[in-house]
Amino acid sequence: MADQPDDHSTAPGGLENLLVEERRFPPDPAFAAQANAQPEMYERADADRLGFWADQARSLLSWSTEFTEVLDFSQAPRARWFADGRLNAAYNAVDRHVEAGHGDRVAIHWEGEQGEVRTLTYADLQREVAKAANTLGDLGVTTGDRVAIYLPMIPEAVIAMLACARIGAPHSVVFGGFSAEALYSRIVDAEARLVITADGGYRRGSASALKPAVDEALTKGETPVEHVLVVRRTGQEVGWTPGRDVWWHESVDAASAEHEPVPVEAEHPLFILYTSGTTGRPKGILHTTGGYLAQAAFTHLNVFDLKPETDVYWCTADVGWVTGHTYVAYGPLLNGATQVMYEGTPDTPHRGRWWEIIEKYGVTILYTAPTAIRTCMKWGEEHPAKYDLSSLRVLGSVGEPINPEAWMWYRRVIGGDRAPVVDTWWQTETGAIMISPLPGVTAAKPGSAQTPLPGIAADVVDEAGEPVPDGAGGYLVLAEPWPAMLRGIWGDEQRFRDTYWSRFPGKYFAGDGAKKDDDGDIWLLGRVDDVMNVSGHRLSTTEIESALVSHPSVAEAAVVGASDDTTGQAVVAFVILRGEAAEKAAAEGGDTAATVAELRAHVAREIGPIAKPRSILVVAELPKTRSGKIMRRLLRDVAENRTVGDVTTLADSSVMNLISAGLHTPK
Numbered sequence: 325m326a327d328q329p330d331d332h333s334t335a336p337g338g339l340e341n342l343l344v345e346e347r348r349f350p351p352d353p354a355f356a357a358q359a360n361a362q363p364e365m366y367e368r369a370d371a372d373r374l375g376f377w378a379d380q381a382r383s384l385l386s387w388s389t390e391f392t393e394v395l396d397f398s399q400a401p402r403a404r405w406f407a408d409g410r411l412n413a414a415y416n417a418v419d420r421h422v423e424a425g426h427g428d429r430v431a432i433h434w435e436g437e438q439g440e441v442r443t444l445t446y447a448d449l450q451r452e453v454a455k456a457a458n459t460l461g462d463l464g465v466t467t468g469d470r471v472a473i474y475l476p477m478i479p480e481a482v483i484a485m486l487a488c489a490r491i492g493a494p495h496s497v498v499f500g501g502f503s504a505e506a507l508y509s510r511i512v513d514a515e516a517r518l519v520i521t522a523d524g525g526y527r528r529g530s531a532s533a534l535k536p537a538v539d540e541a542l543t544k545g546e547t548p549v550e551h552v553l554v555v556r557r558t559g560q561e562v563g564w565t566p567g568r569d570v571w572w573h574e575s576v577d578a579a580s581a582e583h584e585p586v587p588v589e590a591e592h593p594l595f596i597l598y599t600s601g602t603t604g605r606p607k608g609i610l611h612t613t614g615g616y617l618a619q620a621a622f623t624h625l626n627v628f629d630l631k632p633e634t635d636v637y638w639c640t641a642d643v644g645w646v647t648g649h650t651y652v653a654y655g656p657l658l659n660g661a662t663q664v665m666y667e668g669t670p671d672t673p674h675r676g677r678w679w680e681i682i683e684k685y686g687v688t689i690l691y692t693a694p695t696a697i698r699t700c701m702k703w704g705e706e707h708p709a710k711y712d713l714s715s716l717r718v719l720g721s722v723g724e725p726i727n728p729e730a731w732m733w734y735r736r737v738i739g740g741d742r743a744p745v746v747d748t749w750w751q752t753e754t755g756a757i758m759i760s761p762l763p764g765v766t767a768a769k770p771g772s773a774q775t776p777l778p779g780i781a782a783d784v785v786d787e788a789g790e791p792v793p794d795g796a797g798g799y800l801v802l803a804e805p806w807p808a809m810l811r812g813i814w815g816d817e818q819r820f821r822d823t824y825w826s827r828f829p830g831k832y833f834a835g836d837g838a839k840k841d842d843d844g845d846i847w848l849l850g851r852v853d854d855v856m857n858v859s860g861h862r863l864s865t866t867e868i869e870s871a872l873v874s875h876p877s878v879a880e881a882a883v884v885g886a887s888d889d890t891t892g893q894a895v896v897a898f899v900i901l902r903g904e905a906a907e908k909a910a911a912e913g914g915d916t917a918a919t920v921a922e923l924r925a926h927v928a929r930e931i932g933p934i935a936k937p938r939s940i941l942v943v944a945e946l947p948k949t950r951s952g953k954i955m956r957r958l959l960r961d962v963a964e965n966r967t968v969g970d971v972t973t974l975a976d977s978s979v980m981n982l983i984s985a986g987l988h989t990p991k
């Protein structure tokens with residue numbers, strides 16, 4: 325079955341020492357006294373899980389039609405939450421705060437990479453979203469139509485998402501770092517009618533174009549796209565297709581600021597977001613409105629202890645990932661928060677850029693990824709030391725397991741040994757945070773996500789699906805439906821069932837290995853399938869292998885995720901060459917450097933720069949079982965410079981000697 329874990333995969337090495345971690349950080353009493361989260365929440369949710377979620381949905385959201393049903397799981401694994409209620413996501417994120425008298429509150433402090441500043445209050449945001457919604461209507465987009473969004477980190481990204489939500493048009497945000505090919509396949513899969521993009525954005529100190537990728541994507545084949553709405557950000561030259569292309573500043577700026585949000589059913593699709601599975605084809609994860617918003621608001625309020633009147637919240641994720649959906653676009657705005665949005669990279673123009681932003685805006689809550697923390701550790705404490713970070717009071721981590729040393733550094737250097745760290749486990753599929761300490765409640769353990777949130781039934785099970793005892797390891801599952809759960813894979817019901825629900829009947833299989841410690845706290849141990857996690861971004865080994873073999877020089881390819889000190893895992897590819905490239909490599913003193921460089925560039929073109937292998941090794945053979953399955957475990961040993969493990973199931977056990985020997989042959 326397509327997305328089943330493969331039997332020869334193991335959790336990434338180097339994490340065993342996690343379980344000897346003994347440090348504990350009990351909540352500071354002063355923090356606990358003012359915390360949003362309360363220990364009683366667990367009891368309340370345990371006693372009446374559905375009642376607990378119904379309370380959250382009622383108290384944190386405004387419904388145009390109140391719901392009376394909480395959960396319908398009779399068609400499992402299809403769940404319907406709050407299904408007879410109606411609401412509008414954009415109204416909840418924006419308008420109601422203006423109506424409540426908070427129109428002057430800053431919603432977004434936007435900071436461009438070059439230091440430009442834009443400040444949008446909730447009233448500003450309401451006006452901009454309404455205008456953009458009117459423009460979408462003028463461009464023929466109606467309730468139910470899909471809109472692809474391919475934008476840099478500028479306020480228009482959030483405005484565009486909310487404008488779609490305002491008319492009930494599901495958005496499909498495609499990360500700006502993805503290639504034209506990736507954009508094309510996502511446009512086609514979701515049958516998007518409109519693409520919203522920009523001329524470009526600023527990355528690492530220069531303007532990087534986006535519009536050409538859209539133009540190229542739309543020439544790759546037939547698409548349902550009628551219009552391309554283009555934000556002018558960098559002012560660079562763009563190709564223009566008259567009749568199809570429309571400038572944002574001409575259409576949106578001229579549109580009326582009066583727009584009635586369209587109330588939709590709670591189960592109306594809010595967005596599709598593509599993520600990597602274990603096959604080459606990305607999955608369009610479908611999220612709907614009511615349940616997603618309820619859990620987004622609840623988790624954002626309690627996991628980050630948000631106080632909307634006084635906090636300045638900053639999540640560093642790009643809106644192209646689920647973290648940017650739930651904790652930039654929806655969660656904070658639903659809760660009426662003031663947030664920072666930053667366009668660029670952490671080291672442009674200098675390595676203190678993030679800390680400078682925290683000082684400048686008095687950021688109180690920071691949510692980022694372990695890979696970023698480890699990068700900052702590498703750059704050195706002197707960079708954060710130059711800035712006043714005393715405003716910070718909660719620190720969040722997401723995307724991959726955070727090793728205890730990075731956790732400790734985050735707490736000490738960034739959090740002044742004072743701010744609680746919350747390690748939040750969740751996935752594109754879960755929609756919102758599922759496992760995390762609650763600040764002010766949980767005694768934190770460096771490196772562990774610890775506890776399922778109130779109302780969440782996470783567990784670790786063995787091969788047979790039975791919960792493991794404390795102190796043992798297995799697979800992470802979700803034993804009960806949750807409000808923000810995915811409602812399916814766009815256009816592929818069977819894959820939805822096979823991937824998540826067939827391994828342990830009745831339970832959602834997350835794809836992660838995990839252990840319970842002696843206190844029953846959960847430690848995540850990485851993926852157990854062919855999904856890699858590079859800098860907190862999900863990549864599929866198979867997808868990169870397909871990209872490699874689509875190159876004329878490649879006969880066969882195998883890709884593994886090798887552990888990497890900074891990025892968690894790194895992409896390492898093994899390729900067998902063919903044709904001229906193979907002859908050149910085999911010739912006396914054969915040099916593969918040019919081929920390798922070309923293949924890395926090819927992967928970047930096919931998928932995006934994030935998928936570019938860290939290294940590509942040219943080999944004569946790949947290790948295969950007698951049934952022809954590539955043994956990635958052995959390749960991972962090579963990639964991680966370990967002694968190669970058990971080779972007895974190989975069809976030809978000498979292959980590994982060849983590969984290992986090849987590594988040491990100077991090229």
Ligand code: WT7
Nearest residue numbers: 647722723724725747748749750751752848862
């Ligand atoms: C995979 C999901 C959730 C937003 C970002 C990633 C890994 C995520 C943690 C964590 C250990 C984590 C898992 C998961 N992961 N957070 N706190 N500790 N692992 O979303 O791209 O859907 O990836 O990221 O392996 O399955 P995603």
